[in-house]
Amino acid sequence: MATSLAIIGATSAIAQEVARIHASRGASLFVTARSPEKCAIIKADLLARGARQVDTAVFDAQTDFNTRDIVREIAAAQPECCAILIAHGVLSDNTLCAGDEHRAVSDFTINATSVIAVCTQAARWYESHTFPSTPCIAVISSVAGDRGRGSNYYYGAAKGAVTIFLQGLRNRLFKKGIHVVTIKPGFVDTPMTAHIPKNPLFASPQNVARAIVRAMERGTDVVYVPGFWRYVMLIIRLIPERVFKRLGL
Amino acid sequence: MSRIESWGRTPQVQHRDIVNLQWRDALPDIGGMSETVLPFGNGRSYGDSCLNDGGVLLRTLAMNHLISIDEEALLVRCESGITFAELLSVLVPRGLFVPVTPGTKMLTVGGAIANDVHGKNHHSAGTFGCHVTRFELYRSDGTVKMCSPAENPELFSATIGGLGLTGLITWAEFTVIRIPSAFIRQENFRFANIDEYLATSREHDAVFPYVVSWIDCSVRGKGLGRGIYMGGSFTPVERDAFNEPPVRTRSLPVEMPSWFLNTLTVRLFNFGFYHKQWRRHSRFRVHYNPFFYPLDAIHGWNKLYGRAGFYQYQCVVPYATAPQALHELLRTTAKSGKASFLAVLKNFGAMSSPGMLSFPAEGVTLSMDFRNEGGATLKLMNELDTIVRSAGGRLYPAKDARMSKDHFLSSNPRWDEFRKWIDPRFSSTFYRRMAD
Numbered sequence: 157m158a159t160s161l162a163i164i165g166a167t168s169a170i171a172q173e174v175a176r177i178h179a180s181r182g183a184s185l186f187v188t189a190r191s192p193e194k195c196a197i198i199k200a201d202l203l204a205r206g207a208r209q210v211d212t213a214v215f216d217a218q219t220d221f222n223t224r225d226i227v228r229e230i231a232a233a234q235p236e237c238c239a240i241l242i243a244h245g246v247l248s249d250n251t252l253c254a255g256d257e258h259r260a261v262s263d264f265t266i267n268a269t270s271v272i273a274v275c276t277q278a279a280r281w282y283e284s285h286t287f288p289s290t291p292c293i294a295v296i297s298s299v300a301g302d303r304g305r306g307s308n309y310y311y312g313a314a315k316g317a318v319t320i321f322l323q324g325l326r327n328r329l330f331k332k333g334i335h336v337v338t339i340k341p342g343f344v345d346t347p348m349t350a351h352i353p354k355n356p357l358f359a360s361p362q363n364v365a366r367a368i369v370r371a372m373e374r375g376t377d378v379v380y381v382p383g384f385w386r387y388v389m390l391i392i393r394l395i396p397e398r399v400f401k402r403l404g405l
Numbered sequence: 406m407s408r409i410e411s412w413g414r415t416p417q418v419q420h421r422d423i424v425n426l427q428w429r430d431a432l433p434d435i436g437g438m439s440e441t442v443l444p445f446g447n448g449r450s451y452g453d454s455c456l457n458d459g460g461v462l463l464r465t466l467a468m469n470h471l472i473s474i475d476e477e478a479l480l481v482r483c484e485s486g487i488t489f490a491e492l493l494s495v496l497v498p499r500g501l502f503v504p505v506t507p508g509t510k511m512l513t514v515g516g517a518i519a520n521d522v523h524g525k526n527h528h529s530a531g532t533f534g535c536h537v538t539r540f541e542l543y544r545s546d547g548t549v550k551m552c553s554p555a556e557n558p559e560l561f562s563a564t565i566g567g568l569g570l571t572g573l574i575t576w577a578e579f580t581v582i583r584i585p586s587a588f589i590r591q592e593n594f595r596f597a598n599i600d601e602y603l604a605t606s607r608e609h610d611a612v613f614p615y616v617v618s619w620i621d622c623s624v625r626g627k628g629l630g631r632g633i634y635m636g637g638s639f640t641p642v643e644r645d646a647f648n649e650p651p652v653r654t655r656s657l658p659v660e661m662p663s664w665f666l667n668t669l670t671v672r673l674f675n676f677g678f679y680h681k682q683w684r685r686h687s688r689f690r691v692h693y694n695p696f697f698y699p700l701d702a703i704h705g706w707n708k709l710y711g712r713a714g715f716y717q718y719q720c721v722v723p724y725a726t727a728p729q730a731l732h733e734l735l736r737t738t739a740k741s742g743k744a745s746f747l748a749v750l751k752n753f754g755a756m757s758s759p760g761m762l763s764f765p766a767e768g769v770t771l772s773m774d775f776r777n778e779g780g781a782t783l784k785l786m787n788e789l790d791t792i793v794r795s796a797g798g799r800l801y802p803a804k805d806a807r808m809s810k811d812h813f814l815s816s817n818p819r820w821d822e823f824r825k826w827i828d829p830r831f832s833s834t835f836y837r838r839m840a841d
Contacts, residue, residue, distance in 0.1 A: 167428075169467065180495070193430035197470050204471035204483075205495055347467055350425045 165244025173365030267314030414714030446513030452806030485515030521566030528754035545830035563826035566760025599630030623744035656704035663711030719772035722798035745773035
């Protein structure tokens with residue numbers, strides 16, 4: 157169990173639940189959010205739930221990845237912290253992106269480019285230091301990244317880029333004993349999906365969070381949450397493109 | 406999840422919009438909305454007091470952050486969307502407990518204040534509102550009002566039991582209690598009829614901080630109102646005092662056909678429940694979960710009543726008129742053959758509630774469930790109303806979808822005083838039933 161965890165994008169419902177599980181175990185946390193008010197709300201919540209120490213940083217992934225090494229800031233506050241969960245992102249509106257290339261690029265920057273940047277910072281730091289426990293880089297990708305679908309390929313392309321990047325990173329860092337965990341949630345009932353009508357496929361953020369904590373402890377390479385998505389996506393990936401392009405997905 | 410309904414699943418209404426609140430630093434501009442709004446927690450109110458037909462609901466469930474826990478002063482401050490379940494998962498391991506809890510832990514703190522909920526310890530601790538020290542209220546004009554017995558005391562008093570009509574509670578502070586363990590020493594006493602209930606409760610209510618009685622209302626004649634009096638208090642245990650034993654929760658994924666709970670199955674259930682307690686008196690130890698929240702073990706138990714949903718009927722009658730009124734209420738119910746699957750009796754204590762519209766008053770409270778069978782069910786409840794009214798009693802808005810405006814207004818003398826504090830942009834289906 158990580159006694160110290162950093163979370164980028166801690167305002168996400170899933171990330172908050174992960175942080176709360178660690179807080180209830182008395183862990184130290186370093187969390188980032190875009191606004192100082194939300195940093196303060198999250199910090200108080202985690203301390204009240206039993207976190208030993210909570211540090212915060214105001215960090216806007218869309219722009220700040222260019223100018224700041226957020227992992228260095230984490231290391232400065234909590235030198236022992238060798239587990240990071242990258243949870244920030246936006247659910248792109250495919251129609252809006254299709255009509256506005258600036259929006260498409262800006263969403264891609266948040267969902268993919270900035271994630272790759274922070275992972276690169278984390279990998280550099282973890283490789284060059286020794287830690288009491290196994291370092292772990294975990295990223296919330298998505299089942300949407302497993303295959304491009306007509307209804308959400310802007311979001312899917314960014315998540316797909318992240319998934320492939322993590323495959324390569326895992327392959328390289330394996331020899332150095334660093335875990336890279338790719339998390340692929342299906343539908344989760346969060347404010348991000350508040351506008352979508354719910355069906356039984358939706359998982360609760362609490363359940364997804366428990367699966368993430370378990371995967372990070374075990375160093376699981378790729379985890380689908382809930383697990384049945386592994387098989388759903390297997391079938392979806394196996395459909396020949398000639399057939400797939402005709403489907404309204 | 407997407408269709409909003411109250412716990413009784415009747416009435417079914419359409420909302421214009423559901424707004425999910427998550428951050429108290431970024432609340433929506435209520436004054437700028439075209440429709441009226443109503444805060445909505447976890448939908449555990451039974452009738453229409455948590456609904457706003459044609460309007461907007463402000464869902465608070467994701468606004469669920471703790472702000473502070475002061476273990477010295479025994480004060481908790483948290484946002485209004487946090488559920489008691491979540492709160493207890495943090496409090497109990499530290500040897501703390503909520504001061505008052507109703508029979509479910511799935512409600513939110515905001516809902517507990519808006520309905521000024523009561524629990525098994527009403528006779529010893531009053532309502533939840535008695536333990537609220539302050540809260541912040543967000544009004545539709547964009548202002549934020551700090552409310553406590555010292556600051557904005559009228560708004561404080563209007564909001565406790567105010568059915569969400571005075572504004573949005575963003576966060577609240579209340580006292581908590583210390584407990585020696587997560588376990589309850591429970592004692593059960595069987596009573597053969599309603600007179601024995603009154604005698605038993607007179608004798609034992611002072612002994613137990615927590616008391617509730619289950620009654621079988623399918624039996625007529627001599628055994629009218631027979632049941633089991635259950636008293637309990639937190640008790641020290643030798644080890645693992647605050648461990649959570651694994652809870653087996655079952656869920657009812659689909660609604661049962663409407664005939665599932667019929668006269669026969671209800672009689673069988675009640676017969677079994679009564680005769681399981683084969684000794685007149687028994688004593689044992691239980692975890693707080695089965696003691697306080699037996700029904701939470703079955704998620705979605707409200708679907709037992711089938712598609713049309715059900716009504717809950719909860720009244721309180723003063724002690725002076727209680728013996729006769731209870732006889733009549735139970736006789737009328739038993740005679741109708743619509744015997745309630747779950748019927749509960751409890752004595753309310755003398756401690757007065759801070760809320761202008763708080764339901765509890767000194768006396769005996771009876772609550773029963775009735776499957777919604779349309780006109781026949783409404784007719785039965787109207788008959789019960791007549792008995793309650795002539796006994797000088799009243800009904801619980803949190804559980805109501807059909808009481809008459811006349812009865813509500815005549816049994817809530819502070820209604821006119823309360824109305825002054827309603828936020829002009831807040832409304833509910835229940836409110837419109839009482840005000841129009």
